[in-house]
Amino acid sequence: MSKRFDTKAVHFQQDDGEKNKSKTKPIYQTSSFAFQDLQDMESYFTGEKEHLYTRYSNPNTDDLGFGVAQLEGAPAGIATSSGMSAILAGILAAASPGDHIIVPLDLYGGTYQLFQQELQEWGFEVSVADFREPQNIEKAIQPKTRLIYAEAVTNPLLRQENIQALNDIALRHHLTLIIDNTFPTPYFLQPYAMGADLVIHSATKYIGGHSDVSAGVLTGSEELISRAKKRVINIGANLSPFEAWLACRGLKTLSVRMAKQAENAAVLARWFKDNTEAATVYYPRDLSEKGNGAMISIDLGTKYDPTLFFKSLGWIKIVATLAGVETTVSYPLNTSHRTVPEEVRQQLGITAGTVRISVGIEDAEDIITQFSAALQHAKK
Secondary structure, three states: OOOOOOHHOOOOOOOOHHHHHHOOOOOOOOOOOOOHHHHHHHHOOOOOOOOOEEEOHHHHEEEEHHHHHHOOOOOOEEOOOOOHHHHHHHHHHHOOOOOEEEEEOOOOHHHHHHHHHHHHHOOOOOOOOOOOOHHHOOOOOOOEEEEEEEEEEEEOOOOOOHHHHHHHHHHHHOOOOEEOOOOHHHOOOOOHHHOOOOEEOOOOOOOOOOOOOOOOOEEOOHHHHHHHHHHHHHOOOOOOOHHHHHHHHHOOHHHHHHHHHHHHHHHHHHHHHHOOOOOOEEEEOOOEOOOOOOEEEEEEEEEEEEEHHHHHOOOEOOOOOOOOOOOEEEEEHOOOOOOOOHHHHHHOOOOOOOEEOOOOOOOOOHHHHHHHHHHHHHHO
């Protein structure tokens, strides 16, 4: 019997076949698995037993990859040590040194560094294009182009990527399409079902959901995930069992959290537009029938002092991450996009007044009250 999204989110963990059944999946906090004799050990290599060594696989990490893949509608998934390692595993599964990759101008700062420094030092060729116009991507394609990489919703200015247009281009030119779906989560958007070959999540964010885990997940076709798994094993980018267990626990409440956080975000975005003098309010539109996600960005413009604003946030924490159950803010200029060249930041519109807001599950009126107080203190 097929299961709907919320049911799959709760019932994704696989049966261990244990004699004594635990209601919650145990944590397999072990570096390796024991065997009765040499013949029993050989059964791992013949495929009769699943686990040998936790760097290769573990019931908890396998659950996380499987669970997120189920929600994405993808055949397979693998958990990794972070969102960045999931990105790297996906790239290494789809391309090789000497191949050409096309990425958008408005990449998250950490991903920008991966493409512009590490991958190019390893022999990959990378071109940056303005993905707002599909023809710019077409112009960037070369004979050695192998993949297109993009974010479903960009960080921090929340541009919604035209995944269908990217998929059309990828199909036309026989390219692999990789989408980072961290901001929307599979609750709002499922890029694999829209044609993407690989879908990435920084499970540190909404999948874990409580700011207590660092993890990544890569989902896609069985062939590509099989290739990615080899890379993860060989470079040691595996996730620890306990981190995987925490992320699995978070995954079970993904839909409940996202529904509430998106509801709060919609209210807050409207309040910023109607009741403040912020120069710009960035918030997705028509992302999904379920809502538009839980991220908002604003540009304080010339009416507010950013330093006073951040000093006056009260219980709203200033952090370099996002997606916990509590409302937080970040300052992209000094964190996520600190290493992005100034001319690129200017071109994108990331200014000294840009504030990224991760909306939590608190009462919406309390969130508004706190931001209102901070803006009043910061008003010039």
